[in-house]
Amino acid sequence: MDTVQQRKRLELIAPRTVRSLNRALLYTVLALGSIGTCFPFVWMIITSFKTYAEAIASPPTLFPKDWGVRLTVLGQMLRSYPYVLLIFIAWMALGILISRKIKDKVIAGIYIVAHLALFFILGNLSWLGHHRLFDLWQATMTRAGITLEPISQNYVEAWGRAPFAAYFKNSIIISILTPLLIVVTSAPAGYAFARLRFPGKDVIFLLYLATMMIPPEVLLIPNFITISELGWKNTYLALVIPFIANVVSIFFLRQFFRSIPNDLYDASVIDGCGHTRFLLSIALPLSRPAIVSTGMFNFLGSWNALIWPLLVTDKESMRPIALGLASFSTEAGTQPQLYMAAATFSIIPVIVLFLFVQKQFIEGIARTGIK
Amino acid sequence: MDVTRQGMEPGTRHASSSLRSVWREAVLGYLFIIPSFLIIVVFGLYPVLRAGYISLHEWSIVKGRFVGLLNYRDLFKASDFWQALQVTVFYVIATVPLTMMLSLVLAYLLFRPIRFRALFRSLYFLPYVTSMVPAAMVWQWIFNSQAGILNAMAGGIAKGVAGFLRLAGQSPGVYIWVLLMAAWIVYVSVTAGRRTAFSVGFQLAVAGILLLVGVIFLRSPGALQETVKQLETFFPVRWLQEPRGIILFLGKKWGFTPPKWLQGPSMALIAVSIVSMWHFTGYDVVIYLAGLFNVPTELYEAARIDGATEGQIFWKITFPLLSPTTFFLLIISTIGAFRSFTMFYVLTSGGPLKTTTSVTYLVYDKFYNDAKWGYASAIAFVLFGIILVMTLLNQRLAGRRVFYQ
Numbered sequence: 001m002d003t004v005q006q007r008k009r010l011e012l013i014a015p016r017t018v019r020s021l022n023r024a025l026l027y028t029v030l031a032l033g034s035i036g037t038c039f040p041f042v043w044m045i046i047t048s049f050k051t052y053a054e055a056i057a058s059p060p061t062l063f064p065k066d067w068g069v070r071l072t073v074l075g076q077m078l079r080s081y082p083y084v085l086l087i088f089i090a091w092m093a094l095g096i097l098i099s100r101k102i103k104d105k106v107i108a109g110i111y112i113v114a115h116l117a118l119f120f121i122l123g124n125l126s127w128l129g130h131h132r133l134f135d136l137w138q139a140t141m142t143r144a145g146i147t148l149e150p151i152s153q154n155y156v157e158a159w160g161r162a163p164f165a166a167y168f169k170n171s172i173i174i175s176i177l178t179p180l181l182i183v184v185t186s187a188p189a190g191y192a193f194a195r196l197r198f199p200g201k202d203v204i205f206l207l208y209l210a211t212m213m214i215p216p217e218v219l220l221i222p223n224f225i226t227i228s229e230l231g232w233k234n235t236y237l238a239l240v241i242p243f244i245a246n247v248v249s250i251f252f253l254r255q256f257f258r259s260i261p262n263d264l265y266d267a268s269v270i271d272g273c274g275h276t277r278f279l280l281s282i283a284l285p286l287s288r289p290a291i292v293s294t295g296m297f298n299f300l301g302s303w304n305a306l307i308w309p310l311l312v313t314d315k316e317s318m319r320p321i322a323l324g325l326a327s328f329s330t331e332a333g334t335q336p337q338l339y340m341a342a343a344t345f346s347i348i349p350v351i352v353l354f355l356f357v358q359k360q361f362i363e364g365i366a367r368t369g370i371k
Numbered sequence: 372m373d374v375t376r377q378g379m380e381p382g383t384r385h386a387s388s389s390l391r392s393v394w395r396e397a398v399l400g401y402l403f404i405i406p407s408f409l410i411i412v413v414f415g416l417y418p419v420l421r422a423g424y425i426s427l428h429e430w431s432i433v434k435g436r437f438v439g440l441l442n443y444r445d446l447f448k449a450s451d452f453w454q455a456l457q458v459t460v461f462y463v464i465a466t467v468p469l470t471m472m473l474s475l476v477l478a479y480l481l482f483r484p485i486r487f488r489a490l491f492r493s494l495y496f497l498p499y500v501t502s503m504v505p506a507a508m509v510w511q512w513i514f515n516s517q518a519g520i521l522n523a524m525a526g527g528i529a530k531g532v533a534g535f536l537r538l539a540g541q542s543p544g545v546y547i548w549v550l551l552m553a554a555w556i557v558y559v560s561v562t563a564g565r566r567t568a569f570s571v572g573f574q575l576a577v578a579g580i581l582l583l584v585g586v587i588f589l590r591s592p593g594a595l596q597e598t599v600k601q602l603e604t605f606f607p608v609r610w611l612q613e614p615r616g617i618i619l620f621l622g623k624k625w626g627f628t629p630p631k632w633l634q635g636p637s638m639a640l641i642a643v644s645i646v647s648m649w650h651f652t653g654y655d656v657v658i659y660l661a662g663l664f665n666v667p668t669e670l671y672e673a674a675r676i677d678g679a680t681e682g683q684i685f686w687k688i689t690f691p692l693l694s695p696t697t698f699f700l701l702i703i704s705t706i707g708a709f710r711s712f713t714m715f716y717v718l719t720s721g722g723p724l725k726t727t728t729s730v731t732y733l734v735y736d737k738f739y740n741d742a743k744w745g746y747a748s749a750i751a752f753v754l755f756g757i758i759l760v761m762t763l764l765n766q767r768l769a770g771r772r773v774f775y776q
Binding site for chain 1: 381393396397398399400401402403404406407408410411413414415416417418419421422425477480481483485491492493494495496497498500501502503504505506508509510513514515517518519520523620633649652654655657660661709710712713716717727731734735738739744747748751752754755758759762
């Protein structure tokens with residue numbers, strides 16, 4: 001590619017063509033890469049809509065067979081009740097109009113999806129009487145003489161097979177409490193390391209940094225014993241307290257606080273502000289990006305934690321979603337369509353949250369490389 | 372990566388403040404630190420001492436007798452520790468360099484001013500934020516030997532290649548192939564002066580291997596027939612349930628049995644490594660992108676004006692200036708791979724035949740399933756030591772060669 005000869009030869013083709021060919025190649029490679037990373041998600045969703053017989057068929061089908069039937073039913077339904085289509089188009093036009101007012105493209109995208117979902121929720125409200133979407137669908141199927149399971153069947157069944165509501169509740173409590181408490185402990189610590197002088201500061205900071213080198217496996221057994229001794233097994237305390245001092249977050253916030261100009265502090269001292277007030281009303285609000293990205297990280301950490309909850313909980317009702325899902329997959333191991341449905345509804349909240357904060361989150365990582 | 376971005380050294384401007392305020396500042400400092408300090412001492416430092424104490428005992432749920440360093444002696448004698456260490460090293464070698472190379476390529480492509488850059492970046496990053504448990508469930512299903520999509524697709528491709536080979540083998544295709552490859556080698560050698568050493572070496576290696584394959588097929592048509600047959604029956608592979616080493620596995624198909632030390636990581640471990648690459652590529656891409664944005668654009672412009680080619684710019688400017696990033700990623704990913712547990716736990720639970728039992732999984736296994744807490748703590752300590760030595764060595768060796776801007 002890099003010889004003079006070749007360049008001359010390439011110029012026989014118009015340089016513009018070469019450039020657009022290069023461009024096409026670039027996009028193809030990038031698209032193939034993202035298909036590679038997204039394929040497991042797509043496959044998960046597709047499998048979750050298959051029937052049991054179809055899910056375990058070999059070779060696998062690329063799309064659920066009954067989707068074709070569903071499409072024909074949908075076509076017939078729209079033909080018999082054309083007003084549904086009209087309302088739908090109007091509704092979506094409204095959605096697109098609203099979403100164009102939203103600046104952030106990702107959030108606009110999320111909004112469109114939510115808007116679409118709202119259509120189905122509103123369309124099934126009981127005051128619509130027999131005009132509910134579900135009733136229209138049923139009527140069309142009866143007329144065509146087709147019987148189909150509801151499309152959400154696997155999801156409903158999976159949800160009923162294990163206490164997923166409790167799992168979600170636990171996960172939400174743990175993964176909101178942990179990052180919050182981490183901010184509560186790390187903000188003052190980071191501030192002290194960044195801006196206060198006290199004897200032994202450097203030694204303590206080095207001690208903190210040294211704990212980052214300790215692999216969690218070393219801590220597992222003794223911490224497990226500590227938790228048992230404290231009688232914290234099967235409590236939220238066991239799942240949250242050991243993780244509320246996070247050295248990475250402290251380090252990250254310290255870096256951020258150091259970058260706040262001293263003049264700002266001097267000015268606030270003149271206004272009668274002490275260190276505590278300065279931290280709460282100036283330093284913390286200024287470091288919102290840092291807090292969002294460490295917060296998201298700690299959220300993910302607690303949401304995905306597996307081994308620690310496994311050790312300190314043995315009651316089903318205290319387990320977070322990752323652990324509950326793991327035990328569900330062993331139990332429903334022979335029913336892939338069910339555990340794919342469970343995997344789907346456990347992944348979606350995290351993905352939606354990630355999409356909301358992705359920009360700050362990714363940039364936070366890029367800046368610090370926390371892992 | 373401006374983690375070391377300097378703020379002004381705080382406090383220096385108040386050097387004249389009174390003793391009383393110095394005293395108050397110190398008290399405030401301790402107050403600010405106490406909450407995190409308590410937690411870190413109780414759940415981060417004290418446990419290390421306690422783990423050391425446990426590792427010197429026979430300890431099965433309750434404390435047993437003091438055995439000194441016997442646990443350590445036992446573990447160095449036990450074959451399962453060495454096997455676990457081998458598995459871990461294979462895992463590191465299989466995942467870290469490949470993931471980094473792949474992400475460098477993707478980051479380099481994403482670095483250009485293209486449309487949908489943020490979208491692509493988010494898509495690559497998505498696996499990193501998803502929980503390993505549902506991800507592993509999906510991957511187990513993809514790798515499934517009977518109904519898995521991977522075997523179905525790869526099997527289809529293998530059949531296609533086999534069909535092509537059969538066609539090419541019967542016609543003068545092989546001769547044309549060999550001539551083409553020979554011509555490629557001659558062309559690259561003649562024009563070698565204008566290329567980078569890497570490009571020449573890479574092209575010669577590829578062309579050489581392809582030429583060799585052609586020559587083998589030319590000399591013994593039987594080999595071609597056998598290859599075609601093997602390709603057609605290669606899939607389904609049992610992936611996560613396949614304990615045989617990859618070299619043994621591939622060799623057996625073509626009638627070659629490697630010695631025990633050459634069997635390589637098990638197919639199951641390869642499958643786990645694939646999932647690991649999928650999971651971590653996005654993270655590496657983000658870090659590399661940040662590194663790329665730190666390279667001053669004047670350097671590129673100057674090089675372009677001097678007539679440097681894209682390849683030269685990459686190898687002579689981008690890559691050396693990225694070395695701090697590469698070094699950082701290398702350390703972080705190696706340590707991460709040494710520690711990784713969830714991946715093994717959810718994908719294979721250490722099986723088949725313990726060929727995916729990494730050191731961390733062994734710690735868990737001894738602790739949770741065998742209730743040998745003292746022994747498990749000893750393994751954890753050895754792992755700690757390994758990671759510590761590696762980090763220090765890394766900093767010593769590579770630290771000096773890295774280019775800092």
